[in-house]
Amino acid sequence: MNYGVIDVGSNTVRLCVYDVSADGKKFKTIMNRKTMAGLASYVRDGKISEEGIAVAAESISKCLKRASYLKPVRVDVFATAVLRNISNSAQAIAAIESEAHCSIVLLSEEDEAHLGFVGASSRDTMENGVLIDIGGGSSEVTLIVNGNDVMRASLPVGSLSSYKGHVGDILPTEEEFASIRRAVRDLLDADAHGMSEHRVRRLFGVGGSIRALAGVNARMLDDASERDMTHEDVDRLVCDLFERRRAFLDAVLHVSPERVHTIACGLAILVELFDDFDASMLHVCANGVREGYLIDRMLKSVH
Known part of the structure; x- marks a missing residue:
C-alpha cells in the first residue's frame, strides 16, 4: 500500500x-x-x-x-x-x-519536534544527545535521554528567516554571520525549558539544511562522511566560508545549489548549537519529520 x-x-x-x-x-x-x-x-x-x-x-x-x-x-x-x-x-x-x-x-x-524524533529514531539508534532540525523558518531542538525525547524547544530562527533578517548579499559577511549566532544564543538563553543548561557529547541532525552541510563538508574534505561531522569539521567550514569563499561556494553549488543563499545561515545556527551544547560530533539521521508523521499519524491506524 x-x-x-x-x-x-x-x-x-x-x-x-x-x-x-x-x-x-x-x-x-x-x-x-x-x-x-x-x-x-x-x-x-x-x-x-x-x-x-x-x-x-x-x-x-x-x-x-x-x-x-x-x-x-x-x-x-x-x-x-x-x-x-x-x-x-x-x-x-x-x-x-x-x-x-x-x-x-x-x-x-511540540508536534514538529516530537515527530522529528519519531522519524529519526525509526532508523537510527539515539540513546543520549540532542536532536536538531534546522528548517527554513524555525529550528527544533530536542533533548534525548535514555532513548526518550524529554525536552523540546522550537527556536523561531531558521536558515531562510536568518537570510532574510541578517544577510545583505548571497553569502553573509563575518559580522552578519556573528549576528545570526547571537540571535540563536539569545533564543536558547531565553528558553523557559532551560535547554541551554545541558551538555551532550553527540548531536543528531535531520532535515535538508543539515544534510546539505554534511554534503558540503564531504565535498571539501577528502574521506569525510556525509553522515557524520565533528565539531572541528563545522569550525573548519566556518573558516572555509570566509577564507576559501570560492571553494565553499563551488561545493554548495555542486551539492545543493538551491540552498546557495541559505546554507551559510544554517551553518551559523549549527555552529552555535555545537558550541552551546559543547558537543563533539553530529550524526545525520536517515529519517525525519515526514517519516515521523507517517509512523505516528498515519500507520498507527492501520492495525
Missing part, C-alpha cells in the same frame, strides 16, 4: 510517497520530489500575501497530482513554521485548502 505525505515548509513543498508493508511496520520511499516554493518570501509584516497563498495552493496541487499516479490509499498535507508563525494563519490555511482541495494539518512546535 502506498501512502503520501506533503510537507509545506518555509522554503520547499515536498512530496514523499512510501510503499508500506501490509502490517504497517515497514516502509520504503518510492517518490521524493520537492518544489522550491519559497513561501517565506511572501511573508510581510507577519502575514502571508495572497500571492503566497496562491503559490502554496499551486505547489500542493502539483504534489497531489504527482502522488495520484502511484494510487496512494491516503495523502496527508502538513505545514510547519511558515504557516504557524503568521498572524493570518487560519485564514491562509483555509484559503489554501479551498484552492488545493485538501485538508492541511498545522503542526505545533
